[in-house]
């Protein structure tokens with residue numbers, strides 16, 4: 001089996017295997033296991049794993065200032081600094097907050113991502129050109145998937161809360177405003193799967209990307225696609241009775257689990273896939289979600305001219321920070337035309 005087939009087929013078989021396990025489990029009357037035991041275990045693993053990893057990241061010392069850019073433009077009067085420049089090179093916590101908010105809410109780095117390619121001119125090599133391609137489709141696909149996923153999850157609150165909060169009902173109404181089918185089609189559910197299919201196709205059809213893609217890249221994509229497809233099938237094709245589903249969900253949420261009869265196998269398939277996603281999350285690349293907040297190149301201000309960053313594992317050393325150096329050489333710097341923080 002070649003590299004691609006091995007890394008794609010194993011997760012595909014794993015996801016199909018999960019579908020089969022849930023199907024057989026329901027036929028063997030194991031609703032209690034698939035409706036209560038496995039979901040509780042999955043949520044336990046999710047929170048324990050998430051908290052453990054986040055705490056260990058939060059405790060990792062950061063030896064250097066790694067803002068990836070310098071904010072010293074503030075000191076250099078000939079460098080223009082409008083709002084976008086300040087978000088690129090934040091000099092204080094407020095500007096870092098702005099950069100992080102754009103990163104999390106709009107995937108700003110992905111929007112600005114480029115790929116370079118050398119277009120060779122065989123006859124006249126000196127006329128070869130370096131071309132920069134942008135990744136706007138990737139940005140759009142990723143944004144569509146993530147927002148759709150978020151809205152689908154928020155809409156699911158209607159199963160776990162009684163009475164259903166007004167904003168959840170309002171969200172569902174907006175989401176289903178194009179009524180061309182009964183039951184109302186929720187656009188975000190469909191958009192989520194379309195976004196995922198694009199992300200998967202891109203990974204398979206871009207040769208360089210396929211070359212570096214492992215089972216750990218395909219598995220989460222296939223798993224979430226299967227969750228979306230099973231949900232869509234459950235709503236529009238193999239319909240389930242929502243009343244017992246809500247009893248089960250409310251039972252889970254209030255820690256008074258019940259297993260009502262009459263829920264179709266498709267629901268347990270959906271729930272097992274979701275449980276596996278929860279349990280897998282803390283050990284997977286999906287941890288990029290909390291991870292972005294710990295990324296030094298995103299969360300640090302480039303302020304080392306004004307604030308000394310001390311390496312936490314340094315033995316006690318006598319620091320000679322920038323401001324002391326400037327105090328020492330101020331006159332010489334001014335004479336040489338080097339910008340200074342303080343004139344005196």
Ligand code: HEM
Pocket residue numbers: 149152153155156159186188189190192227228229230231232234235236240242245249267270271274277
């Ligand atoms: C990661 C979590 C989950 C995702 C991504 C997800 C995704 C989806 C999607 C895309 C649909 C299609 C309809 C729609 O757009 O709403 C759906 C339907 C459904 N999901 Fe989920 N789901 C998740 C978790 C759950 C859980 C924990 C339950 C347990 C109660 C559940 C129960 C259902 C039911 C009953 C339907 C059919 C809805 C209907 O007939 O109106 N889902 N899900």
